[in-house]
Amino acid sequence: MFKHGAGRGTKATQPEEGINDAMAPPGRTGFIIAAAALLSLPAVGLIVDWGGLAWADERALLLLRAQDGNGGFVPGPRWLTQFLTDLTALGGISLLAPITLVISAYLWATGRPHTGLFLTLTVATGWLLSRALKSLYDRARPEAVPHLVEVSSASFPSGHAMNSAIVYLTLAAILAEGREQPTKRQFLYLTAVALVFLIGLSRLYLGVHYPTDVLAGWSFGAGWAILCWIAASRFREGSPPHLLRN
Template sequence: MQLRAYLIMAFIISSVCVIGFSFISLLISDQKIIKFDSWVIQLIQGLESPGLTSMMKTFTFIGSAPFVIILSILLMFFLFKVLHHGIELILFVTAILGSACLNGLLKNIFQRVRPDLHRLIDISGYSFPSGHAMNAFTVYGIITFLLWRHIPTKWGRSILILFSIVMILSIGISRIYLGVHYPSDIIGGYFASGFWLATLIWFFQFYKEKRYNKKYKSEI
């Protein structure tokens, strides 16, 4: 029954993400989201200050590939050496690599040019969906999933969730603030990563439950 609930939840989340991503991509293709993007960009960049710029550059670095690689290596070491979780390690590596491959594929499909309104940093490449948004959602989403069961208290789990949400949103907002992404790039990145994570966790839970049942029956 618990497996069924997990699978239904994962299916619903992945379906919502696919619908959301499709909706955003259609709006972008028909250029019907320009006003929304412009309004949000003006709102966020209207808060510009030297201190906030430094903070946003820090968040954008945290969502960059070099930082994600370092963080991933540390977590891989923790999963394998401390928790001795080989299967979870495979899940983590698959989530990170798969998200990066999916982002590259989607960028080449849509080939959206980056905004050129008020850039605070220089960057090349296509804009949609945001790689930083996908990195943030995937990394902190999978970290939350893997560490959840090891935190015994509700307040500890609440802090974990709150921390992950803050990091995901802050990294996404930093890309808009720095002028290298449209808000729709960030939203699309969240949806794409949400679909990937939900699908991956669906298969992971299914595999673990089947393996547990097989082991239980063999012991009886």
């Protein structure tokens, strides 16, 4: 809320230039986007439970593998397999957790404790939701192709897709804060989106998730990141970028 002077000649206080469009979509539009993204997971979950898209799910996995001439399917070039195996680690909680803690500690140390707390809570709650959703749907891992990495949890939704979307999109929003040049903000968001996309794709190539697992993870993760940002921006009155500043 902006205060207006009551006396003659008093100018209305104006928000700083460039701050209103630095974050996730504000207000009703942002809430609608977040709600649609979050609700897409149960929608896809219903389709999965009914057996819909099962053929398409398996066919997509087979398209990412080469035939060995004996009716079987094998990975592509060794370098590609190694690259995607390394890349997929960027979406694992064993790496995302220390990244989150280190950056949160840095924010606290540099005088931005609210932002550090916001980042920690967003990632922690998102991870807990991921575990709860996996237990709820309890979908078996794909069997159409051999797994190229070890997995132990349920398949739906993809934890790597969901958690990487939450962490990297939230970090992009924090880094974009206060940057007036649209190109800088766009670069940060596009880089985060590209990284999240590649991590999800790596899960398909490695044979440990169906496409619907990854799509649900992407959607819910992005929705959760946006919803948390909106909630934080409404915690106090004022424009969203200043809300998390200290």
